[in-house]
Amino acid sequence: MPAKVKAALLGASGYTGADLLRLGVLHPGLDFVALTANTHAGKPMSSVFPHLSSAKLPDLVTNEAVEWTDVDVVFCGLPHGASQKIIVEILEASPKTRIIDMSADYRLRDVETYAKWYGAPHVSPEWQKKAAYGLTEHNRDAIRTAPIIACPGCYPTAVLLALLPLVGAGAISTEDMIIDAKSGITGAGRGLKQNTLFAEAGESLSPYSIGSHRHGPEIEQEIGKAAGAEVVVNFTPHLIPMSRGELITAHVRLGSARNAAELRDILAAAYADEPFIRIAGRSEMPATGHVRGSNHALINVFDDRIPGRAIVVGAIDNLVKGSAGQAIQNFNVAFGFAETTALEALPLFP
Ligand SMILES: NC(=O)C1=CN([C@@H]2O[C@H](COP(=O)(O)OP(=O)(O)OC[C@H]3O[C@@H](n4cnc5c(N)ncnc54)[C@H](OP(=O)(O)O)[C@@H]3O)[C@@H](O)[C@H]2O)C=CC1
Numbered sequence: 001m002p003a004k005v006k007a008a009l010l011g012a013s014g015y016t017g018a019d020l021l022r023l024g025v026l027h028p029g030l031d032f033v034a035l036t037a038n039t040h041a042g043k044p045m046s047s048v049f050p051h052l053s054s055a056k057l058p059d060l061v062t063n064e065a066v067e068w069t070d071v072d073v074v075f076c077g078l079p080h081g082a083s084q085k086i087i088v089e090i091l092e093a094s095p096k097t098r099i100i101d102m103s104a105d106y107r108l109r110d111v112e113t114y115a116k117w118y119g120a121p122h123v124s125p126e127w128q129k130k131a132a133y134g135l136t137e138h139n140r141d142a143i144r145t146a147p148i149i150a151c152p153g154c155y156p157t158a159v160l161l162a163l164l165p166l167v168g169a170g171a172i173s174t175e176d177m178i179i180d181a182k183s184g185i186t187g188a189g190r191g192l193k194q195n196t197l198f199a200e201a202g203e204s205l206s207p208y209s210i211g212s213h214r215h216g217p218e219i220e221q222e223i224g225k226a227a228g229a230e231v232v233v234n235f236t237p238h239l240i241p242m243s244r245g246e247l248i249t250a251h252v253r254l255g256s257a258r259n260a261a262e263l264r265d266i267l268a269a270a271y272a273d274e275p276f277i278r279i280a281g282r283s284e285m286p287a288t289g290h291v292r293g294s295n296h297a298l299i300n301v302f303d304d305r306i307p308g309r310a311i312v313v314g315a316i317d318n319l320v321k322g323s324a325g326q327a328i329q330n331f332n333v334a335f336g337f338a339e340t341t342a343l344e345a346l347p348l349f350p
């Protein structure tokens, strides 16, 4: 086994940061030497996240207090915009340090697409191009060596795991793809926002960013790569009143496949050796409750009553496979650990 890897976690007072620590403290090869925050800097972790008290973690500091040359890997759980700047600073100060970014800043390859959807040009198009897209099951070779691993968004993770093998095989059409998605409230982060207040999000379900969510172009980038052509998808997210979990329902046209059974066979073959991807039993309904707290993705395919179409359903935990768990999985690939290290936990049910 490789020696202990010295890690810094940026944004340790956020939800992805907390889940990265919950999982990461059990990793035999990870040593968290620095944890950073913004408004919470200076506080002990036990006051910010009492559930982590027994883990004996360092106190929170600002990013400026970290000596980057002392750190082998940086996990970044900062908002997009803030991430890109500090990541360039780290790589300039310490070129050997590897970055595993959970934010959106290094996912899009095309600089104009980035500027259009994120409202400002990227600070470093050069580093943007050197990043590997961190959808582990589909990009291991690049993840092994890239200086920056850009973990996918939570929605793209669920969508791409369910659709990429089908698109790659030509089994479904890339035209007329309609993706309906639902996320638990932690997807919006720990900061105070009116629409995530219990009184407003509880007992209520609503779509948001219809036709304008920034995960649309991210999904299109990766499906387009698998299809070898430009693709446009309809993507509609919804906020659902539960703390964690994400379910996507993709309504697709068949390509070369004749029915859902053939699509299931393609997915089962593509993921046969993957420890975290499970193709559900034939009539099993994927449920967020069946992946909660785990790094699992659960996928199934059903025939549509409309001839020539199928419905692909995927469930993940947005904070685990959708961010912190996938970040640790990518760390394992990049640093030569068994890929399941620290991620063996089964889902928490009920
Ligand atoms: N939540 C989710 O399900 C997913 C989130 N992501 C992405 O991961 C990243 C983190 O998300 P999440 O943990 O939910 O976010 P949170 O809002 O819960 O946490 C954000 C963290 O970043 C710190 N921070 C905020 N602004 C700054 C700044 N300007 N400079 C330095 N630190 C700052 C905060 O510090 P403090 O608390 O001290 O103010 C906090 O530690 C985001 O980019 C998000 O989009 C990706 C996939 C899924």
Ligand SMILES: CC(=O)N[C@@H](CCC(=O)OP(=O)(O)O)C(=O)O
Residues within 6 Å of the ligand: 080, 102, 103, 104, 152, 153, 154, 155, 183, 184, 185, 186, 187, 188, 189, 237, 239
């Ligand atoms: C419920 C909710 O608000 N979810 C977030 C997605 C979380 C995520 O994956 O965000 P990044 O792309 O920034 O990493 C959203 O829709 O913006």
